[in-house]
Amino acid sequence: MNRGVRRQLEAIGLWAALLDAAEHVWWKVQLFSVALLHLLFSSDKQWLQLSPSSAQAAADEDADTAPLMAAARDAGVTKHKRVVFVRHAESEWNVVFNRGINLRAVVSLMRAVAREWLLLPTGDSVFLDSPLSRRGRFQAQNLQEEVCETSLRSLEGGGEADLHRAHRHSPHQTEERALLRYLCCPLPSSIVVASNLRRTIDTARIASASRLELPGEKIHVLSCLQEIGRNFDTLAISEPHAIHTHEALTQAPHGEKRHDELFNVSESHGNKAVLGCGRDRLLTFAQWVFRQPQDVVVVYGHSLWFRAFCREFFPIDVHHQAKSAKMSNCGVVSFMLQECTIGGGEAAQYSIQPESFQHLI
DSSP states (O other): OOHHHHHHHHHTTHHHHHHHHHHHHHHHHHHHHHHHHHHHHOOTTGGGGOOHHHHHHHHHHHHHHHHHHHHHHHTTOEEEEEEEEEEOOOBHHHHHHSSOSSHHHHHHHHHHHHHHHHTTTSSOOSSTTOOBOHHHHHHHHHHHHHHHHHHHHHHSOOTHHHHHHHHHSOHHHHHHHHHHHHHHSOOTTEEEEEESSHHHHHHHHHHTHHHHTSTTOOEEEEGGGOOOSSSGGGSOSSOTTOOOOGGGSOOOOTTOOOHHHHEEOTTOOOOOOTTOOHHHHHHHHHHHHHHSSOSEEEEEEOHHHHHHHHHHHSOTTOOOGGGTOOOOTTOEEEEEEEEEOOOTTOOOEEEEOGGGOEEOO
16 A cells, blocks of 8 residues: 555544454454354254264263262262353344244345445444344343342332232242342342353343442353354354453443453353364353352353253253243243262262242243
């Protein structure tokens, strides 16, 4: 480029903008290339599609571990953690691909492709690490209002009012309200985590805003929570140990802290491998939970990841809806995760206690 032209561009502030745009374009080209490899060759969910013989072998292996679990429980080396799982709000990808096949879907796809081209020189994208849609932001805000209202109702009044409320609400309903408070209140011995995809991060920022605005409260970003699958929207647009730029995230809730105060990205190790296995991330998360001092983990995650987690850690002989059903956007469930160890070099065994599973929203 002619040096005179470059000086003129620098003088009016366009040179830096052009370099920034070129950097974004190069990063997007790399990401779309990796996304295409995932689409064609990904083995991320291959273990979920076992042949009948392989599935039977896996069932036999699970049956073999049952005595180990029983021995671990008898030996008194069983630990429990409460998990509150929240599915992210609706994303732009959901708008285009999850509302059925009709004329509106075709129009939505064409608009999304046009927007993707326009966003090429920016840090944003429609398909890669798909962000929340307008409806999704509304859903997350509704969730925030609902859990805050529930928290206020559980704390309001006293004396005779509490007595009347005790008659109106069963112990089960009271427990559900108590669990929902973890989303909006910094209750002792609890932690908030999200996957490294921005639709979960933004859902957490909005739904748990009243909790996160307090000093010391952070969203812990975990790459082991990254969605399972081969689609473009399962890839993170941010780099390892980094958070998305402001332009790629939903507008900040009122009073939100700076990013360095809001996020802990030490466990965000970047995108999953093309030939990796999603099952490994499930186990990594279970191990991570029991390394934490907190007793309650609030997880903002994804539907396929959660369904796979239930299939993996529910007892093999338990037929539960969570093994096959897809959570709705901003749905909330809770369960107890159990770790059993017997020592002697044996790996810890993890399971979900079926009787502890609750649908909260």
